[in-house]
Amino acid sequence: MEAGRVRVAESIAETLEGVMGVPVWLVQNGHGVSRKWRKANAGLVPSDLPGDHGLLPNGVLWTNLDLPDASGQLAVIAGPFRSGSAWVHGSFSSTSAGDSFTTSVPARPITAAFLRAAFAVLPAGIATGTVSDTTMENIRRIGVTCADALGIATTVPQPHSFHRVPPFQQFVEQLASPDQASHGLTETLGRLTATLAGGFHLVDLAGRSLVRPAKYADVCRDVFRKVPECACDCVLSDVTHLWRALLLASEAEQQEPNPLRYVCPVGLTEVFVPLFCQGLAVGAIFTGQLVCDEACAQRVRQCAREHAGLIAVDPHRLVSEIIDGEKVKACETACQGLAGLMAASFGEWCRAENATGLRQDLIAASLGTSLQEVAGTVCSAVKRHVDVSECSVWQLRGERLYMVAATAEFFYVRSGNGTDLERVRTSTLVGSDDAFYELGEGLTGRTAQEIEPLFLPNARSPEAGWVGKLSEVDAQRDVQFLGVPLRRDDRVWGVLRASKYVGATPIRQPDIDLLQDIADELATLFQAKVLSLEAQHHAQTFRFAMRAGAHELRQPLQNINSQSTILVHAARRVREAAARLAEAGRSGVVDPVAMAQALADIERASAEFPPGCANIEEQALRARRQMDNSLLFDTEVICNFEEGRLGQLFQVAEEDFAHRGSPRNVRLVVWDDAKRLPPIRMDGHRISQVITNLLDNAFKYSFKGERVHVHGRRVDGGVQFTVVDRGIGIPKEYLDAIFDPHHRKIVEDRTRFIDGSGMGLPIVKRILDQHGGWVKVTSVPFLDDPARQDPESGHEVTFIVFLPEKLKS
Amino acid sequence: MSKRVLIVDDEPLSVGGPRLELEARGFSVDVATTVAQARELLAAGVYDAVLLDLMLPLEKLGEPKTDPPLAEHGLELLRCIREGCFGKGTGTGPNTHVSVITALGVEAQDVLDICRTRYNPNNVFLKPLRSVLIAETMRIALEEHDA
Numbered sequence: 001m002e003a004g005r006v007r008v009a010e011s012i013a014e015t016l017e018g019v020m021g022v023p024v025w026l027v028q029n030g031h032g033v034s035r036k037w038r039k040a041n042a043g044l045v046p047s048d049l050p051g052d053h054g055l056l057p058n059g060v061l062w063t064n065l066d067l068p069d070a071s072g073q074l075a076v077i078a079g080p081f082r083s084g085s086a087w088v089h090g091s092f093s094s095t096s097a098g099d100s101f102t103t104s105v106p107a108r109p110i111t112a113a114f115l116r117a118a119f120a121v122l123p124a125g126i127a128t129g130t131v132s133d134t135t136m137e138n139i140r141r142i143g144v145t146c147a148d149a150l151g152i153a154t155t156v157p158q159p160h161s162f163h164r165v166p167p168f169q170q171f172v173e174q175l176a177s178p179d180q181a182s183h184g185l186t187e188t189l190g191r192l193t194a195t196l197a198g199g200f201h202l203v204d205l206a207g208r209s210l211v212r213p214a215k216y217a218d219v220c221r222d223v224f225r226k227v228p229e230c231a232c233d234c235v236l237s238d239v240t241h242l243w244r245a246l247l248l249a250s251e252a253e254q255q256e257p258n259p260l261r262y263v264c265p266v267g268l269t270e271v272f273v274p275l276f277c278q279g280l281a282v283g284a285i286f287t288g289q290l291v292c293d294e295a296c297a298q299r300v301r302q303c304a305r306e307h308a309g310l311i312a313v314d315p316h317r318l319v320s321e322i323i324d325g326e327k328v329k330a331c332e333t334a335c336q337g338l339a340g341l342m343a344a345s346f347g348e349w350c351r352a353e354n355a356t357g358l359r360q361d362l363i364a365a366s367l368g369t370s371l372q373e374v375a376g377t378v379c380s381a382v383k384r385h386v387d388v389s390e391c392s393v394w395q396l397r398g399e400r401l402y403m404v405a406a407t408a409e410f411f412y413v414r415s416g417n418g419t420d421l422e423r424v425r426t427s428t429l430v431g432s433d434d435a436f437y438e439l440g441e442g443l444t445g446r447t448a449q450e451i452e453p454l455f456l457p458n459a460r461s462p463e464a465g466w467v468g469k470l471s472e473v474d475a476q477r478d479v480q481f482l483g484v485p486l487r488r489d490d491r492v493w494g495v496l497r498a499s500k501y502v503g504a505t506p507i508r509q510p511d512i513d514l515l516q517d518i519a520d521e522l523a524t525l526f527q528a529k530v531l532s533l534e535a536q537h538h539a540q541t542f543r544f545a546m547r548a549g550a551h552e553l554r555q556p557l558q559n560i561n562s563q564s565t566i567l568v569h570a571a572r573r574v575r576e577a578a579a580r581l582a583e584a585g586r587s588g589v590v591d592p593v594a595m596a597q598a599l600a601d602i603e604r605a606s607a608e609f610p611p612g613c614a615n616i617e618e619q620a621l622r623a624r625r626q627m628d629n630s631l632l633f634d635t636e637v638i639c640n641f642e643e644g645r646l647g648q649l650f651q652v653a654e655e656d657f658a659h660r661g662s663p664r665n666v667r668l669v670v671w672d673d674a675k676r677l678p679p680i681r682m683d684g685h686r687i688s689q690v691i692t693n694l695l696d697n698a699f700k701y702s703f704k705g706e707r708v709h710v711h712g713r714r715v716d717g718g719v720q721f722t723v724v725d726r727g728i729g730i731p732k733e734y735l736d737a738i739f740d741p742h743h744r745k746i747v748e749d750r751t752r753f754i755d756g757s758g759m760g761l762p763i764v765k766r767i768l769d770q771h772g773g774w775v776k777v778t779s780v781p782f783l784d785d786p787a788r789q790d791p792e793s794g795h796e797v798t799f800i801v802f803l804p805e806k807l808k809s
Numbered sequence: 810m811s812k813r814v815l816i817v818d819d820e821p822l823s824v825g826g827p828r829l830e831l832e833a834r835g836f837s838v839d840v841a842t843t844v845a846q847a848r849e850l851l852a853a854g855v856y857d858a859v860l861l862d863l864m865l866p867l868e869k870l871g872e873p874k875t876d877p878p879l880a881e882h883g884l885e886l887l888r889c890i891r892e893g894c895f896g897k898g899t900g901t902g903p904n905t906h907v908s909v910i911t912a913l914g915v916e917a918q919d920v921l922d923i924c925r926t927r928y929n930p931n932n933v934f935l936k937p938l939r940s941v942l943i944a945e946t947m948r949i950a951l952e953e954h955d956a
Contacts, residue, residue, distance in 0.1 A: 547916035551864070554912035557937035558823045565826030565940035569833075615822060 004129030012122055015136060016078065016143045026126070029072040061146070063119045069127045076119050078146075355514055358385040362518065366525050371395065372430060374529050375405035378496070378522065383407055386511045388482070388498040392426075394444055395494040395530070400436040401444055403429045404494070411435075412442075447483030447495045453516050454483040455507065459499065480507050484515050486523035493526045542633040545762075549630030556619035556626070563615045570608040577601035625689070629763045632686075632770075639683035639770050646721065646803075647675040649688045650710060657695055664704045668695065674712030677719045680805045686767045687803070693760040694799050698725035703794060718773065718804035729779035729795020739765040739775065764801075773803040811837045812951060813855065817847045817886070818862040818910070819870055819878055826940030827860065834948050842870050844882050852895045858906040858947055861887060863913060863924070880913065880920050887928045906950055910934040910943070 009026045016024040062077045119142065125131035131139075361381030368374035375393035382391045392406030403411070406426045429435050437445040447454045459481035484496040496515070500507050577598040584595060650670045657668045698708040702725045712721040730738065738761045768775050779795045814836045818824050821842060828838045839854070841847035845868045851859075863883035866876040889895070890905055909930040913920055925933060931950060934943060 550914055550916045551912045554914065554936045555820055555823065558912065559820060561937045562823045562826030562940055566829055569829050619822070 005126050008129055008131050009126050011136070012125065012131065012139055015139050016076075024076070024078040026122070027075040027077060028067070065119055065123050067123045067127055071127075074123050074126065076122065354385045354511075355517065358382070358514065358518060359521070361385070362521055362525060366528075368529070371404055371529050371533060374525065378525075379405050379407050382496070382498060382515070386498065386507075386514065387500065388507060388511075389500045391496070391498040393494060393496050393526075394437070394448075395526075396439070396448055396492050399439045401439070401448060401495060402436050405430065443481050443483060444495050444497055447485050447497060448492050450483070450485050451487065453485070453512060453519065454481070455512055456481045482507050482512060482515065484519045484522070486519065486526050488520075488523040488527045493523060493530060496522060538633070545630045545633035549626050552626045553623055553630075556623040559619040560616050560623075563612050563619070567609060567612045570605040570612070573605040574602050577605070628685075629689070632763055632766050639686055639767075641681050641683055641771075643679050644682050644684040644687075645679050646677045646682075646687070646712065646719065649684065649691055650674050650712075652688065653691050653695055656692070657699065661699050661702070661708075664702070666699055666702045666704070666706055666708065668699075668708050668710070670710045671712070674710045674721055677712045677721070678714060678805070680719055680803055682771055682803060683767075687771075690764045690767050690801065693764050694723045694801070697760065698723050698727075698797070698799075701725065701797070702727040715802065718802055720800060720802045722801070723799040724796060726782065726794050726796050729781065729797055730777065732779070735777055735779065738777070768801065768803070771803055773801065775802075776800045811835050812857040813837050813839070814858045814860060814947065815839050815841065815847065815850055815856045816860045817841045817844075817865065817883075818860075819843065819865050820862070823936070827943045830940045830944035831947065834944055836944075836947075843868055843876075844886055845869075847886060848889075848895070851890065856905065858908070858951060859890060860908050860910055860943070860947070861890075861930070863909060863911040863920075880911075880917070880924075883909075883911075884924060884928055887924075887930060891929060904954075906931050906947070906954060908932050908934060908943075908947060908950075910936060910938070912936040 013024045013026050060077060062075055065074045065076065067074050122139070125135055358381055361384070362378065365374050365377035365381065368377055375395075379391045379393055382388065390406065390408035392408065392411075393404045394401040395404050403426070406429070409426055411424055411426060411429060424435050439445055440449055443454075443456070443459060457480050459479045478501075480500045482498045482500075485492050486494045486496060496519070498507070498515070580598045581595065584590060584598075654668060654670050661667055695708065695710075702708060706726045709724045710721060711724070712719060714720075740762060765775055777797065777799050779797045781795050812835070814831055816824050816827060816838060818840075819842050824840050828840065831838050836858075839850055839856075841850050844865050847865075850856075861883060863880045864878040865882045865886070866878045867882055869876050887907060887909070890907055907930045909924060909932070911921075911933065912935075914935060921933065924930065932946065934946075
């Protein structure tokens, strides 16, 4: 089967397993497509399943469906099912209403048609190799409904929860090693061995026996090699799945582990003690002895007689190993004691292993080059070591939380423009500024305001602060929420949040403690990354500014050179003319014409000096301003803040720009409301730079004969002024880019810029950022005036600048 | 007959000094401030040497046609001069002495490298530079060229 179809089958099986809480296989023509289907699994299910569907005596549900592309039959096999402390059994019956079978617990008929209909959606998806979100939703519904119909609560835990338990074997080896102080374990194991004559097993979740070298199922297989189903199908069954389901059911019940007597359909009883540690199933102890009553012993003897030669073990010896009720009790007690002994230290060991593993992963995470990479590694690490369904990391920028990385597929967030919360795909959320939580909004927002981690066992309630809409299926399951604020240096850098469906094993206290322990490390990691990235960004901006400014700095210097050469020549002419006069004076030859000429020469030449020197001064000022502008982007250069009036700066600008626009008859009009603005704290030198840059821009791109208007007004918290011009506008897509020095390439491509450096508007933004203000620009078209010579349609461009009256600390 | 030099630079103030010095050495100097102007002058006359700035606007200086000064424009003009696009009899061609004078520097090393290797000017002056030096270099280069 191709990879696409296998993947679809796997995800379907996983989804059904998640909802029904039992293993699910999808089998095509005897070959597993959702997972490896070994012949040995046939112990659970007979090789030829009678009819279209059924519920086997051992609680396994199966349905045969035809694949639409005629490539055979697809069998859906799920189970075994357990309800409470008993296995679900079923029986068929044929009534006038059609085929049906009833289950033991509770007594509820399931029609054949229902079963077929329920699973019928699966083959289509598998045949095409794709399955849509809607279909997956429907599959979840199928699982819920099936389980409900079978009388099984869908609160059975996910089968994957045990995967993250650290290797049990190591732990046992450690405990049982001679240099360990806990001889208790070795003793107890010894006693059990003696009591049960070696007939007990200590297994981990994968079914590996830790006391006996072989897997329990293999041991059984050695004993019962070719025994027909009637006697031993449950014994030959894949024990791994069978008692794993048992374990998980016990986990769901959240009780002190009671020993179970597992009664298989032929009546054989085993004593089974799950090993729990702080609510976590980690393994099991059970007797390999077959404890049975007299009736059972009869059956086994009968079977053995009929199939003599097929059983390796002497059937008489086997049957003679019947243990009486008292011994069963002793066995149970011993097992319980062992379980209790191990659980106590296992808890600590588990915690330490998880913590070590998680910390190692954090170290690996710190090597990430971007914040997304770091956060992504952290999320997967948390999901691997802590039993949660989803994990995500959010960054606090200003007053909003933006997502950095997540393992879940969807989130409910507020979109930039919307008032409602929307279900947004994680892939579009990451790195985008459009969707966010406000501080205090939603569970994530709430966490950011906390100091300690926030754990809510029933998060889907408005009281808890839940914000979001739920699909029908989701609404049936409540969620546990764990949020860890990443705090460092009295500041919240972000939030790590994780959640889990209620009904699965809950987020355990050790896990909460673990996350709290590492919260500090996480916060440090996060803070270091954010600061380092910020520093890199600043450095790059600074580099841009310096490079752009270098060219603009050399021009005025060249102009000074050139101008001084001109003045040198002028001085030479003065000297020559003076020399001629001196010569005339010495020789006594007086030539009025020549003298007048010489004086005129001196006059002309000296007249060049004042404007020439003025030019030099202006160019020097230009060079200094350029240097200042470039240095603005150095983060350590601080502005010099004083109380000042914008009105004064506007008046100076009026004088400066009085003649600037004359070639095209563009004039500056500063209105009274701008001249009368209240005083604010600002760096006057820099703000005059802002005004100059904005006016330069307005002047350069105004149409002929237009006016540039400056208005001002007082607003809440500060002052605002606007610079309005009418001319060629700014294309909508560049409205943000023109302020960003990183978008300089766009700026060069025929949009509005100030000087050759293209840094004029970024400088404006930078200065305003330092003051705690902001700048916005709008470009609104207006209808062409037929009287105007320029045929292009015009835009009215407005720069709006806000400056706070007091600076935020 | 005096040798003719064309200075192409969009900064009007930076032209005055080199112009004076070149005229003092007997050159006749024309000035263009945009690529369009330079093309006009090159097509109409014969120049022995060109002093070329790189960051030039195409047509209008300081007009709202958003004509940004770009290095590409200067380089393109240089290529035109070298390939003799201005027709026979104008004297421009692979042998025209072209000096590039530019305010670009170490921050635009890639542009300067491209300029030197691909467009092949006779030499590259980096601003700021003394006008006397510019004029003397050009004078000596043209004398050698004649010889």
